[in-house]
Amino acid sequence: MTITSGASRTGLAYGVAAYGTWGLLPLYWHLLESAGATEILAHRMAWSVAAILLILAVLRRWSWIRPLLRDRRKMLLISVAATVITVNWFTYVWSVNNGHVIETALGYFINPLVSIGLGVLVLREELRPMQWIAVTISTAAVLVIFIGQGRPPWIALILASSFGAYGLIKKRVALAGTESFAAETAVQFVPALGLLLWLGARDRSTFTTEGTAHMLLLMGCGVAASLPLIFFGAAAVRLPLSTLGMLQYLAPTLQFLTGLLFFQETMSSDRWAGFLLVWLALCLLTWDALSTARRTSHAVAGRGGRTEPDPGTAVR
DSSP states (O other): OOOOHHHHHHHHHHHHHHHHHHHHHHHHHHHTGGGOHHHHHHHHHHHHHHHHHHHHHHHTOOTTHHHHHHOHHHHHHHHHHHHHHHHHHHHHHHHHTTTOHHHHHHHHHHHHHHHHHHHHHHHOOOOOHHHHHHHHHHHHHHHHHHHHHTSOOHHHHHHHHHHHHHHHHHHHHTOOHHHHHHHHHHHHHHHHHHHHHHHHHTTOOOTTTSOHHHHHHHHTHHHHHHHHHHHHHHHHTTSOHHHHHHHTTHHHHHHHHIIIIISOOOOOHHHHHHHHHHHHHHHHHHHHHHHHHHHHHHHHHHTTOOOOOOSOOOOO
């Protein structure tokens, strides 16, 4: 597939929209603070089903459902993935509404490095020297924050490890992003509905008690979860993977700035030191990835071949 300059510009706009939306979601969850993380999560899972069904209807993508239902192994992996991403979502929403936005940003900054570590431990992948250096520096960053705060950065570690595990599972499922997200939300729907009914029965639901705007915001959780996925899918077929790889840092950067400037969270000297080490590690990782991609591109061009991006990668 040849990527034209027009397609690249359009893809870049979609990529910025996808990662920009993910990066600014703390502002959305903040508007729903009175609901609590449990209710927000339940609404996000329940309304995501409606949103993704609409997307599938527009795209007319239904043929994958029957083969998936026949594959017990894939269904089991989808269920595990849905459970892992639920942990990730709950941790994220709870952290935002309890004053830990900057630590969520740290989690998503170190996520690529955790994914590399999982690749080594689980898939027995071999690392290039620069990747080893980046992983070592990021480990040092976590230790610096641990020593400075007197506790591990649990939120960041849970977010990074759960999303890394989620990506690993999705790699084994080998299902495109939209279809995988649809299958996961289908698995989550019944527990989410049960949780919402339980909250209502105990008079702990805010769905009908906080006004129309609050109700619409809760219903909009499904769109908030699905819209970035649409943008990401559109970007993935128009941009090289190297460009997508650099754009992924936009989300935690916006989260960091939101926590620092909007939520007025404090940054101690040890936190700054830890973040600077993480950013150094990511710079080295990005430089290594771009260098490798350039060498691969030259090698493929020499053979008269082409490379193209994979549209079915990540869902946040």
